[in-house]
Amino acid sequence: MRRLVAYYCFIIISIMVALGFLGAQDLPQLIGAIIFYPLAVYFTLLVSPRRQKAIHIPKVSVVPVATRLPDEQASPNFDFDRRMFLKLIGSAGMSLFFYSLVTKRGEAAFFGSVPGPGTVAIKDTTGTKIDPAIKQPTDGYRINQLDDTSSATYSYYGYTNKDGDWFIMRETTSGVNVGDYRYYKKKTTDGNFSATWSSRASLSPYDYFDAIF
Amino acid sequence: MSKAFLFLCTLLAIFISVSGFLTSPSLVQFIFLPVPLYLIATSVGVFRSSRAQPEVVLSSRRSGLILAIFFFSFLLAFKLIGLFLP
Numbered sequence: 001m002r003r004l005v006a007y008y009c010f011i012i013i014s015i016m017v018a019l020g021f022l023g024a025q026d027l028p029q030l031i032g033a034i035i036f037y038p039l040a041v042y043f044t045l046l047v048s049p050r051r052q053k054a055i056h057i058p059k060v061s062v063v064p065v066a067t068r069l070p071d072e073q074a075s076p077n078f079d080f081d082r083r084m085f086l087k088l089i090g091s092a093g094m095s096l097f098f099y100s101l102v103t104k105r106g107e108a109a110f111f112g113s114v115p116g117p118g119t120v121a122i123k124d125t126t127g128t129k130i131d132p133a134i135k136q137p138t139d140g141y142r143i144n145q146l147d148d149t150s151s152a153t154y155s156y157y158g159y160t161n162k163d164g165d166w167f168i169m170r171e172t173t174s175g176v177n178v179g180d181y182r183y184y185k186k187k188t189t190d191g192n193f194s195a196t197w198s199s200r201a202s203l204s205p206y207d208y209f210d211a212i213f
Numbered sequence: 214m215s216k217a218f219l220f221l222c223t224l225l226a227i228f229i230s231v232s233g234f235l236t237s238p239s240l241v242q243f244i245f246l247p248v249p250l251y252l253i254a255t256s257v258g259v260f261r262s263s264r265a266q267p268e269v270v271l272s273s274r275r276s277g278l279i280l281a282i283f284f285f286s287f288l289l290a291f292k293l294i295g296l297f298l299p
Contacts, residue, residue, distance in 0.1 A: 009248045016245075021288045030292055035225055039248065041281045042222045045269045048277060 007084075010043035011092040015099055049082045137213040141167065145197055148173070156200045158193060166193040170206050182206035185213065215267040216259060223252040 017040040020033025122132050138159070144166070145158035155173050160166040165186055172180040184203045190196050196203070226249035233242045259265050271278060 005247055005251050009251050012245060012248060021292055024292055024296070027296065030289075030296065033292075034289070035229065037285055038218070039222050039225055041278070041285075042218065042252075042269055044281065045271075045274050045277050 006043065006046055007088050010047045011088070011095060013040045013043050014092055015096050016040075018096060019100070047085060047088070049079065049085050138167070141165075144193060147200070151201060154201070158197055158200070160193045164192055166196075167212070168197075168200055168203065168206075170200075181209075183209055183212040215269060215271045218271060219252070219256055219259060219267050219269065223249070223256045226252045 013036060017033060017036045020029070020036055024030040024033055122130055124130050140161040141159040142161070143157060144160045146156070147158075148155035153172060153174055155171040157169040157171070158166060159169065167183055167185040170182045170184070172178050172182075184200075184206050186193075186196070230242070230245055230249045233245065255268060259267050
């Protein structure tokens, strides 16, 4: 029973050390793996077989086959500790493989942050999880044209995407509403960007971002 | 030396287990629990009797220790290079 617990500890510590070293992304995680290492050394030395012959081969004289007895053909003096060690090493390797399939960050469970199954999460500076897959309504648009000279009050910024959709952002550069940003998005009745850009000042309505998108 | 190594491993195992339970008290921590329990039981047995020998005697495992140090140096160097020289 005691031997079994020792082998269990060896497997657990080996998995933790392997995951700790392979998965360390920064210095604190590497220090965590280093802390585990003396334990791995201890249990490896504990379960590894001592130097001795795996199979006891007695010196025997050659006996003719016809006179050999059946029970002499196999020697019972095998080193069963070594056999058990090799089996456990194999099972530890398999356990490590399957464990790595189940969880990508197994060591995180031991150091305070339990990861979700297969979830990729990014945290902002306050620690709140944010979804990196959120699509913004202006994703894919690129600046196409800028006009900050034709009007004393407004500057216009034209954006298009690869599908030909476009929107115009209007910035108020003077007057009491300086700093206002309003948007106009292409309607179904509008033409393409280059045709409409010339009439940007007369487009209506320019409105808040949430009202347009 | 072997007793000191056993004592060090026991302290480390206790530290890992206790800090794990304090920071993230979950059922996963019980997977690691046999390790400190085993080491505590071994340490108590060794330190209670002055004539008792530790299970792992370092002086007779010199080649294993050298291999462990070599392997540790390799892992550490590999990881440090990966972290600081991307």
